[in-house]
Amino acid sequence: xxxxxxxxxxxxxxxxxxxxxxxxxxxxxxxxxxxxxxxxxxxxxxxxxxxxxxxxxxxxxxxxxxxxxxxxxxxxxxxxxxxxxxxxxxxxxxxxxxxxxxxxxxxxxxxxxxxxxxxxxxxxxxxxxxxxxxxxxxxxxxxxxxxxxxxxxxxxxxxxxxxxxxxxxxxxxxxxxxxxxxxxxxxxxxxxxxxxxxxxxxxxxxxxxxxxxxxxxxxxxxxxxxxxxxxxxxxxxxxxxxxxxxxxxxxxxxxxxxxxxxxxxxxxxxxxxxxxxxxxxxxxxxxxxxxxxxxxxxxxxxxxxxxxxxxxxxxxxxxxxxxxxxxxxxxxxxxxxxxxxxxxxxxxxxxxxxxxxxxxxxxxxxxxxxxxxxxxxxxxxxxxxxxxxxxxxxxxxxxxxxxxxxxxxxxxxxxxxxxxxxxxxxxxxxxxxxxxxxxxxxxxxxxxxxxxxxxxxxxxxxxxxxxxxxxxxxxxxxxxxxxxxxxxxxxxxxxxxxxxxxxxxxxxxxxxxxxxxxxxxxxxxxxxxxxxxxxxxxxxxxxxxxxxxxxxxxxxxxxxxxxxxxxxxxxxxxxxxxxxxxxxxxxxxxxxxxxxxxxxxxxxxxx
Amino acid sequence: xxxxxxxxxxxxxxxxxxxxxxxxxxxxxxxxxxxxxxxxxxxxxxxxxxxxxxxxxxxxxxxxxxxxxxxxxxxxxxxxxxxxxxxxxxxxxxxxxxxxxxxxxxxxxxxxxxxxxxxxxxxxxxxxxxxxxxxxxxxxxxxxxxxxxxxxxxxxxxxxxxxxxxxxxxxxxxxxxxxxxxx
Numbered sequence: 001x002x003x004x005x006x007x008x009x010x011x012x013x014x015x016x017x018x019x020x021x022x023x024x025x026x027x028x029x030x031x032x033x034x035x036x037x038x039x040x041x042x043x044x045x046x047x048x049x050x051x052x053x054x055x056x057x058x059x060x061x062x063x064x065x066x067x068x069x070x071x072x073x074x075x076x077x078x079x080x081x082x083x084x085x086x087x088x089x090x091x092x093x094x095x096x097x098x099x100x101x102x103x104x105x106x107x108x109x110x111x112x113x114x115x116x117x118x119x120x121x122x123x124x125x126x127x128x129x130x131x132x133x134x135x136x137x138x139x140x141x142x143x144x145x146x147x148x149x150x151x152x153x154x155x156x157x158x159x160x161x162x163x164x165x166x167x168x169x170x171x172x173x174x175x176x177x178x179x180x181x182x183x184x185x186x187x188x189x190x191x192x193x194x195x196x197x198x199x200x201x202x203x204x205x206x207x208x209x210x211x212x213x214x215x216x217x218x219x220x221x222x223x224x225x226x227x228x229x230x231x232x233x234x235x236x237x238x239x240x241x242x243x244x245x246x247x248x249x250x251x252x253x254x255x256x257x258x259x260x261x262x263x264x265x266x267x268x269x270x271x272x273x274x275x276x277x278x279x280x281x282x283x284x285x286x287x288x289x290x291x292x293x294x295x296x297x298x299x300x301x302x303x304x305x306x307x308x309x310x311x312x313x314x315x316x317x318x319x320x321x322x323x324x325x326x327x328x329x330x331x332x333x334x335x336x337x338x339x340x341x342x343x344x345x346x347x348x349x350x351x352x353x354x355x356x357x358x359x360x361x362x363x364x365x366x367x368x369x370x371x372x373x374x375x376x377x378x379x380x381x382x383x384x385x386x387x388x389x390x391x392x393x394x395x396x397x398x399x400x401x402x403x404x405x406x407x408x409x410x411x412x413x414x415x416x417x418x419x420x421x422x423x424x425x426x427x428x429x430x431x432x433x434x435x436x437x438x439x440x441x442x443x444x445x446x447x448x449x450x451x452x453x454x455x456x457x458x459x460x461x462x463x464x465x466x467x468x469x470x471x472x473x474x475x476x477x478x479x480x481x482x483x484x485x486x487x488x489x490x491x492x493x494x495x496x497x498x499x500x501x502x503x504x505x506x507x508x509x510x511x512x513x514x515x516x517x518x519x520x521x522x523x524x525x526x527x528x529x530x531x532x533x534x535x536x537x538x539x540x541x542x543x544x545x546x547x548x549x550x551x552x553x554x555x556x557x558x559x560x561x562x563x564x565x566x567x568x569x570x571x572x573x574x575x576x577x578x579x580x581x582x583x584x585x586x587x588x589x590x591x592x593x594x595x596x597x598x599x600x601x602x603x604x605x606x607x
Numbered sequence: 608x609x610x611x612x613x614x615x616x617x618x619x620x621x622x623x624x625x626x627x628x629x630x631x632x633x634x635x636x637x638x639x640x641x642x643x644x645x646x647x648x649x650x651x652x653x654x655x656x657x658x659x660x661x662x663x664x665x666x667x668x669x670x671x672x673x674x675x676x677x678x679x680x681x682x683x684x685x686x687x688x689x690x691x692x693x694x695x696x697x698x699x700x701x702x703x704x705x706x707x708x709x710x711x712x713x714x715x716x717x718x719x720x721x722x723x724x725x726x727x728x729x730x731x732x733x734x735x736x737x738x739x740x741x742x743x744x745x746x747x748x749x750x751x752x753x754x755x756x757x758x759x760x761x762x763x764x765x766x767x768x769x770x771x772x773x774x775x776x777x778x779x780x781x782x783x784x785x786x787x788x789x790x
Contacts, residue, residue: 530619531619532616532617532618532619532620532643532644532647533643533644533645533647534616534617534643534644534647534680535616535617535619536647537647537648538616
């Protein structure tokens with residue numbers, strides 16, 4: 001049967017839709033789900049993934065799109081702030097891993113050159129896997145996450161000289177030739193167009209084109225960069241990353257991100273599926289003893305080396321292992337390197353296949369290890385409180401869950417008044433800093449009963465939930481309501497809808513996270529426009545009161561689930577507000593008459 | 608320096624009063640502070656205000672009177688700034704203090720209810736609490752000025768003239784024996 005690209009795409013999509021939700025249901029995570037789908041489609045399963053070059057190209061596009069969207073989140077300033085993490089910490093990681101693995105392979109009896117090659121190839125990690133795992137766990141912003149990301153960026157840069165090196169040592173026909181001058185020219189072209197031309201083009205299309213044209217342009221941009229970079233032998237991902245960084249300060253940033261998001265997700269899924277499909281099950285069956293031994297050796301050694309690096313990077317104890325696991329797999333680059341080396345007769349066919357298998361398996365093992373690490377961290381947390389409760393004699397009356405911008409302001413207010421709150425957060429960097437200032441900080445997920453207990457929830461009076469994620473906030477509320485009903489809960493609400501949710505969960509003290517700040521600034525706008533500062537304050541106060549009244553009214557209707565009424569009420573309240581405003585502007589002279597001895601009125605009548 | 612503390616919650620709407628204030632506020636050494644602009648949230652910078660008062664030879668409180676009472680923020684100001692242990696009473700070392708001793712206190716008000724509607728007997732007693740404050744803090748009480756009703760530009764100019772006369776008296780008097788308090 002002849003299958004065209006569309007048929008393949010259909011099969012792959014079907015596999016995704018069927019297998020991934022199942023994997024998620026059984027707690028295996030998305031990445032592992034994709035890999036399993038890949039194995040099912042691969043030669044050992046349904047064997048439909050035989051001629052999949054086109055799909056592989058799409059899969060690669062997924063990785064490129066991912067790096068592009070990461071670039072979009074990092075403008076030049078943020079990137080500059082990361083330079084130590086990238087160049088210093090990243091080089092350290094690559095160097096340590098490369099030397100360690102090379103020595104090990106040399107001891108296994110391989111030749112000197114081959115050992116160096118394998119060491120370098122296996123020192124790299126999979127950007128796609130690591131970033132997906134971090135995103136799943138919301139780790140990107142933490143010290144660990146940033147260090148991992150820095151290392152991944154450097155690896156992308158290191159991959160270029162590696163590819164050149166291999167093609168120099170073992171020249172072969174299908175070597176993607178690296179041409180220094182064109183490569184430099186290409187990067188400069190990307191920088192220049194990204195900096196000057198693309199902005200105009202985006203503007204132009206946004207104003208004169210339609211919605212889908214903008215999506216088309218975004219895709220064109222990424223695919224264009226990818227093609228250009230591949231043509232001159234530079235990592236396409238790196239090129240896309242640079243393009244992303246250049247557009248990070250553009251006003252279309254969010255639009256681009258949102259438009260490319262579904263493509264990124266799907267193609268990245270394809271990428272993981274192709275890795276799953278490339279696992280050579282036959283070879284695995286034949287040589288399973290040797291391969292599992294090598295896998296154990298490789299992953300074990302890499303984790304060990306990375307753990308050491310994490311210690312040097314001053315990553316907090318419980319997170320060292322996640323740093324190691326996140327970077328502890330083979331890289332998608334290594335596939336390319338292995339293919340090149342095989343073509344150039346540096347490796348024999350079997351060795352190449354073996355290396356491929358090893359990398360693919362290490363990628364498959366990664367999400368599993370991450371799961372293990374989660375479980376281990378959870379156990380650690382359970383043990384930790386025992387030591388801590390021994391030390392503490394007086395528990396704090398206040399627990400703050402989440403110590404970002406919101407929680408910090410609150411916590412500082414308390415601390416400056418002699419109340420030392422207990423703080424729960426999941427970023428080790430925050431924790432280290434805050435401990436210095438005298439906060440009692442725990443590392444952990446506040447929705448877990450044991451973590452709350454460790455933080456002294458049984459003795460505390462107030463639990464402030466200052467996390468920024470709606471799901472997480474609700475989870476913490478539910479858990480606290482169930483296990484510690486005596487606690488007064490105070491929660492941060494994302495918006496009105498979330499506020500209603502929290503009210504329904506029984507939280508009494510709710511603050512919409514942006515409401516007070518916006519109101520305060522609105523008040524300043526009134527002041528700047530020439531209104532008295534106090535008068536502006538009064539108007540803001542009145543607005544707040546009216547807003548709360550309206551919210552109460554709406555809640556009643558909402559609870560009755562009366563949609564028609566709800567919409568009508570919304571309309572009514574808008575009209576009421578309008579009437580009120582009209583009345584106020586009409587009444588202004590009378591309102592102030594009392595305090596300016598009727599002067600205003602007379603003045604008005606004169607005018 | 609003379610501190611003119613002006614307490615009117617909606618000063619921007621009292622245009623004729625603004626007119627009058629504009630006419631007097633360039634008086635040499637006069638420092639106008641609009642309390643409702645400075646402290647709309649009623650959180651008063653007590654240390655700063657005390658410093659300012661200490662550098663003044665006279666303090667003028669200018670406010671619209673309602674039910675014979677000053678606006679809420681001025682009351683808050685008097686409670687917070689004219690503290691025990693600073694303006695009156697004893698300090699930490701049990702030494703009597705009067706940080707504002709010898710400074711003049713002058714009230715300038717305009718009654719919300721027009722003057723003739725007020726019970727004359729009440730007019731007499733209206734300033735009693737503030738007079739007591741001046742006495743307790745060792746301040747020199749000046750005859751308060753009740754501004755006439757401001758109805759147009761002419762009355763505003765007249766009011767400004769009255770205000771100026773009062774300021775002149777304050778300055779003359781402070782030159783006479785106010786040397787240690789002059790800034």
